[in-house]
């Protein structure tokens with residue numbers, strides 16, 4: 001599933017390529033992927049110019065000069081691919097990022113005036129593109145509930161600690177994955193951050209000291225930043241067909257390294273299940289706190 005760094009990678013790539021382009025047509029093959037009325041499409045999408053591309057948590061917003069916004073959730077297998085004088089694609093890593101498009105995973109295609117195109121591909125059809133008045137976007141349930149952006153300058157360690165303290169009875173990993181606590185931390189980054197802060201993922205939040213929470217706050221921000229610089233865990237060079245392994249995963253210390261040695265203590269990384277998710281730990285560096 002694309003996580004915050006991947007969606008940020010999509011945002012940055014698209015922002016450079018599609019802002020200022022005029023949409024002249026749209027095609028879609030699956031109504032649930034693009035649940036919009038023909039009237040809205042004709043009045044507010046076709047003929048509009050893209051003014052900005054933004055991200056909130058794992059959701060993308062393509063703003064239009066018609067005062068409507070295309071809100072896009074990639075969910076499990078969504079990806080966005082631009083084809084024009086340049087190619088760019090990111091999101092779920094499949095061959096559709098490099099193959100001829102449209103293909104059988106293509107759900108929505110935007111056609112621009114200069115002949116370039118933007119494809120929303122989604123094999124499993126859980127993702128969606130919605131055309132919504134820009135001033136209504138913040139009213140979508142998802143945006144109302146989602147927690148703060150961990151990388152915003154205004155988001156301080158004290159805010160982080162306060163939000164986690166409200167989840168004192170949860171396990172620390174479940175709290176970290178809870179999008180209403182903070183936005184956009186998925187499984188890979190949760191495991192990496194807990195390893196960096198030396199916290200066992202099953203530890204109850206109440207047993208984690210403020211000092212440790214502060215270390216976790218720093219770890220989350222550092223790991224997300226490094227991952228965005230690397231283009232997310234899906235390889236940003238995928239469009240150049242330079243291999244499928246995500247570039248961030250090369251830096252990962254525990255994620256998918258079970259059986260390998262811990263970089264700090266040399267003991268074996270193991271995989272356990274926490275909050276229903278495959279979880280990677282060094283059980284020496286991240287000791288379980290019994291009391």
Ligand SMILES: [Zn+2]
Pocket residue numbers: 262263264265266267282283284285286
């Ligand atoms: Zn270790």
